[in-house]
Amino acid sequence: MRPGPNRLAVTGIGNAMLDVITRDSNGAYESLGLVKASMTLIEEDQLDTFYNAMGPTIEMSGGSVANSIAGVANLGGTCGYIGKVADDEFGERFTHDLRSLGVELDLAVAAAHEGATGRCHVFISDDAQRTMATYLGASNQLRVEDINEGLISRSEITYVEGYLFDLPPAKEAVRKVVNLAHEHESLVALSLSDMFCVDRHRRDFLELVTSDIDVLLANETEITSLFQVRHLERAFEAINELGLLAVVTRGPQGADVVLPSGVVSVPAREVETVVDQNGAGDMFAAGFLYGLALGADPVEAAELGSLCAGEIIKHLGARPEVDLEELAIEAGLL
Amino acid sequence: MRPGPNRLAVTGIGNAMLDVITRDSNGAYESLGLVKASMTLIEEDQLDTFYNAMGPTIEMSGGSVANSIAGVANLGGTCGYIGKVADDEFGERFTHDLRSLGVELDLAVAAAHEGATGRCHVFISDDAQRTMATYLGASNQLRVEDINEGLISRSEITYVEGYLFDLPPAKEAVRKVVNLAHEHESLVALSLSDMFCVDRHRRDFLELVTSDIDVLLANETEITSLFQVRHLERAFEAINELGLLAVVTRGPQGADVVLPSGVVSVPAREVETVVDQNGAGDMFAAGFLYGLALGADPVEAAELGSLCAGEIIKHLGARPEVDLEELAIEAGLL
Numbered sequence: 047m048r049p050g051p052n053r054l055a056v057t058g059i060g061n062a063m064l065d066v067i068t069r070d071s072n073g074a075y076e077s078l079g080l081v082k083a084s085m086t087l088i089e090e091d092q093l094d095t096f097y098n099a100m101g102p103t104i105e106m107s108g109g110s111v112a113n114s115i116a117g118v119a120n121l122g123g124t125c126g127y128i129g130k131v132a133d134d135e136f137g138e139r140f141t142h143d144l145r146s147l148g149v150e151l152d153l154a155v156a157a158a159h160e161g162a163t164g165r166c167h168v169f170i171s172d173d174a175q176r177t178m179a180t181y182l183g184a185s186n187q188l189r190v191e192d193i194n195e196g197l198i199s200r201s202e203i204t205y206v207e208g209y210l211f212d213l214p215p216a217k218e219a220v221r222k223v224v225n226l227a228h229e230h231e232s233l234v235a236l237s238l239s240d241m242f243c244v245d246r247h248r249r250d251f252l253e254l255v256t257s258d259i260d261v262l263l264a265n266e267t268e269i270t271s272l273f274q275v276r277h278l279e280r281a282f283e284a285i286n287e288l289g290l291l292a293v294v295t296r297g298p299q300g301a302d303v304v305l306p307s308g309v310v311s312v313p314a315r316e317v318e319t320v321v322d323q324n325g326a327g328d329m330f331a332a333g334f335l336y337g338l339a340l341g342a343d344p345v346e347a348a349e350l351g352s353l354c355a356g357e358i359i360k361h362l363g364a365r366p367e368v369d370l371e372e373l374a375i376e377a378g379l380l
Numbered sequence: 381m382r383p384g385p386n387r388l389a390v391t392g393i394g395n396a397m398l399d400v401i402t403r404d405s406n407g408a409y410e411s412l413g414l415v416k417a418s419m420t421l422i423e424e425d426q427l428d429t430f431y432n433a434m435g436p437t438i439e440m441s442g443g444s445v446a447n448s449i450a451g452v453a454n455l456g457g458t459c460g461y462i463g464k465v466a467d468d469e470f471g472e473r474f475t476h477d478l479r480s481l482g483v484e485l486d487l488a489v490a491a492a493h494e495g496a497t498g499r500c501h502v503f504i505s506d507d508a509q510r511t512m513a514t515y516l517g518a519s520n521q522l523r524v525e526d527i528n529e530g531l532i533s534r535s536e537i538t539y540v541e542g543y544l545f546d547l548p549p550a551k552e553a554v555r556k557v558v559n560l561a562h563e564h565e566s567l568v569a570l571s572l573s574d575m576f577c578v579d580r581h582r583r584d585f586l587e588l589v590t591s592d593i594d595v596l597l598a599n600e601t602e603i604t605s606l607f608q609v610r611h612l613e614r615a616f617e618a619i620n621e622l623g624l625l626a627v628v629t630r631g632p633q634g635a636d637v638v639l640p641s642g643v644v645s646v647p648a649r650e651v652e653t654v655v656d657q658n659g660a661g662d663m664f665a666a667g668f669l670y671g672l673a674l675g676a677d678p679v680e681a682a683e684l685g686s687l688c689a690g691e692i693i694k695h696l697g698a699r700p701e702v703d704l705e706e707l708a709i710e711a712g713l714l
Contacts, residue, residue: 069701102450102477102699106438116436135469143436361695365436367403 048340049202054150055123055339057197057232059223060111060207061185062129062153063164064136067324067362068100070169075177080169085178085240087212088167096167096179106363107143108166109185110239110328111207113364117332117354119147121380122371123339126150126197128223132184136163143365154192156184168324170362176324182213190218198223199230202339203261205331208239208268211247224258235261235335237327238268245271255288261338262292263331269294278302282309293348295330297323301352303344312348315356325364329354333374340380350379382674383536388484389457389673391531391566393557394445394541395519396463396487397498398470401658401696402434404503409511414503419512419574421546422501430501430513440697441477442500443519444573444662445541447698451666451688453481455714456705457673460484460531462557466518470497477699488526490518502658504696510658516547524552532557533564536673537595539665542573542602545581558592569595569669571661572602579605589622595672596626597665603628612636616643627682629664631657635686637678646682649690659698663688667708674714684713 049055068074078099080086088096097103107116109129118125127149131137137155140163144151164185169177188210198204204227210216227234236251236259238244244251251272255262262269262285266278269292273284278294285292285304292304300313333354337347354370361367374380383389402408412433414420422430431437441450443463452459461483465471471489474497478485498519503511522544532538538561544550561568570585570593572578578585585606589596596603596619600612603626607618612628619626619638626638634647667688671681688704695701708714 071703097476100476101480102441103473104438104440104697105473107436139437139439142431142434146435362701363438367696369405 049124052200053124054126054197054201056115056118056203056205056335057126057128057201058111058115058205058207059128059210061109061164061182061209062112062131062140063109063166063180063185064105064140065108065166065168065364066097066100066103066105067168067170068103070101071172074099075169078179080177080179082171082177083175084242085180088179088181090161090181090183093181100167104362106365107140108364110209110237111205112144113325113328114205114331114335115149116144116147116365117329117370118336119149120366120370121332121336121354121374123336126152126201128152128193128197130154130156130184130188130192132156132161132163134163136165137184150197152194152197154188156187160184160187170322170324174320174323174359176322186213188213188216188219190222193219193222193226195226195230198226198232201232203235203335204232205235205237205335208237208243208251211250212243217250233260233338234258235263237331238262238264238272241267241271244268248272255290259290262290263334264292265295265327291344293334293344295327301330301348303348305344310345312345312352315352317356317359320359322362323359325358326355328364329358329366346379350374353377353379383458386534387458388460388531388535390449390452390537390539390669391460391462391535392445392449392539392541393462393544395443395498395516395543396446396465396474397443397500397514397519398439398474399442399500399502399698400431400434400437400439401502401504402437404435405506408433409503412513414511414513416505416511417509418576419514422513422515424495424515424517427515434501438696440699441474442698444543444571445539446478447659447662448539448665448669449483450478450481450699451663451704452670453483454700454704455666455670455688455708457670460486460535462486462527462531464488464490464518464522464526466490466495466497468497470499471518484531486528486531488522490521494518494521504656504658508654508657508693510656520547522547522550522553524556527553527556527560529560529564532560532566535566537569537669538566539569539571539669542571542577542585545584546577551584567594567672568592569597571665572596572598572606575601575605578602582606589624593624596624597668598626599629599661625678627668627678629661635664635682637682639678644679646679646686649686651690651693654693656696657693659692660689662698663692663700684708687711687713
């Protein structure tokens with residue numbers, strides 16, 4: 047069932063970012079003190095050091111939830127995005143790339159002294175793992191007054207990026223997003239984003255998932271970190287106690303959909319050569335949330351997520367390169 | 381035989397460009413009046429129109445001869461590049477991407493009123509053909525006084541981009557390049573770049589190939605356009621009359637090496653899925669010229685070119701994504 051006229055399947059709120067991507071066969075990320083496969087925050091005065099340490103780069107729009115929204119649009123879904131950019135070239139390109147997909151935008155523009163548009167330096171190792179160094183910049187300045195009810199009030203699902211919790215003023219903004227969503231009967235979905243991010247903000251996340259979140263998206267390390275448990279089974283129990291719908295992505299092992307009736311595993315799509323795992327979680331979220339917005343049951347939705355994740359890891363970058371809608375129709379999932 | 385200490389295998393001179401690449405399933409290029417699979421020049425005041433008509437883009441360094449030089453560096457060759465950029469973000473990134481490969485740069489910087497760094501809008505059709513709209517910008521301002529003998533005097537081969545002929549002041553610069561190369565016993569190689577480019581500058585090209593060029597690189601349509609003949613065989617005869625070494629690339633049909641003793645065909649590498657033909661000619665040139673610089677015979681050199689071209693068409697963008705040197709060593713070509 048498609049959302050009605052003027053309705054949106056999903057509106058995302060997150061850090062607006064450009065990705066600056068390099069192949070890193072020599073482990074340059076290590077000499078920069080980065081932790082493999084995770085995200086480290088850097089400051090504006092470190093930008094040159096990081097960029098100069100990279101080999102040739104390609105640049106494209108990124109941002110975890112923005113990637114998911116691009117995925118929903120690519121699947122044929124109506125969607126919106128809320129974030130903050132600067133009045134600079136990177137901000138212009140971020141805007142162009144979502145707008146050209148038909149995404150409705152509510153982008154706040156940072157003042158000149160608030161920093162440049164955020165960018166994420168992505169190092170792709172030969173084993174297809176991605177290590178990230180992120181300058182938040184203007185995205186860091188998202189404030190409660192930047193949140194309008196327009197897009198949220200029309201959305202089946204409002205999708206919030208965990209990384210937002212790294213921005214002190216954004217916590218208040220997230221609170222407003224959640225309240226608006228509840229007011230307008232929009233489901234609230236949260237991505238835990240990154241295990242270190244969970245570590246930094248465990249208390250805030252726990253508070254949120256306890257009272258305000260309908261759907262939780264996480265990978266294995268994030269979810270076990272959140273509940274400070276060693277085994278995934280314990281995390282599943284905690285999820286069920288909270289009455290959440292959750293999906294836990296497990297890379298090549300597929301995804302576990304946590305339902306009151308039990309855990310259902312959905313296999314990962316077989317991919318001949320994994321080039322870049324960057325964006326796999328984001329694209330899984332795109333398919334999963336779009337499926338839910340269309341009224342699919344969570345397991346069917348996870349199958350659509352799995353299809354989208356399988357496409358993105360075949361090439362560099364976290365935005366889809368093929369027509370996902372066509373792919374999903376061929377696979378009988380749309 | 382590797383070039384001696386402080387020597388360079390190849391120095392390239394060409395238009396310094398950033399590529400702005402989009403997948404174009406809907407033929408947006410047509411509504412912009414572009415001719416499929418060729419390059420059209422656009423002006424600064426058209427930049428917004430073209431960018432706004434594109435879907436989501438990825439950006440990376442480009443420029444035909446600059447791509448070839450990136451390929452030579454990736455093959456393990458020492459090399460240099462001469463061109464002109466503006467003092468802006470695109471210029472900075474173009475510089476970063478070649479420098480990070482170890483390429484020695486002699487980049488002139490345009491004055492503020494001379495335009496922004498050149499950029500090429502690339503539309504990739506579903507059949508993997510690329511259609512280009514190029515804003516020359518600062519690259520357009522390359523002048524004779526920007527040409528120094530430093531890099532050329534140390535190079536086995538000096539590689540000149542045909543597109544340079546679209547820049548009135550650059551013709552004189554090309555003349556200086558050729559003279560310096562001859563003075564220092566550097567072989568001069570010329571790429572014909574594009575059939576329309578050949579059409580625009582046939583007289584200049586003919587003069588150059590008649591007296592000043594040692595190696596000519598072209599595809600089928602370019603070479604038949606140059607000599608205004610219908611059949612490739614007539615073009616081969618003209619090449620032999622001029623005493624040139626030439627290689628004619630023919631896409632999936634491989635490449636023809638034109639020698640005094642006859643024409644030798646080198647097959648194209650088999651590629652499962654061709655994603656983007658952009659850069660195939662540039663990467664063929666990289667392998668071919670590097671092979672010649674190492675003292676390989678032209679047919680062996682063409683085999684190395686074929687290997688490099690086969691890699692680049694597997695993914696979006698005209699700069700290599702894998703270690704070509706490793707690939708060539710595995711194939712017994714280095």
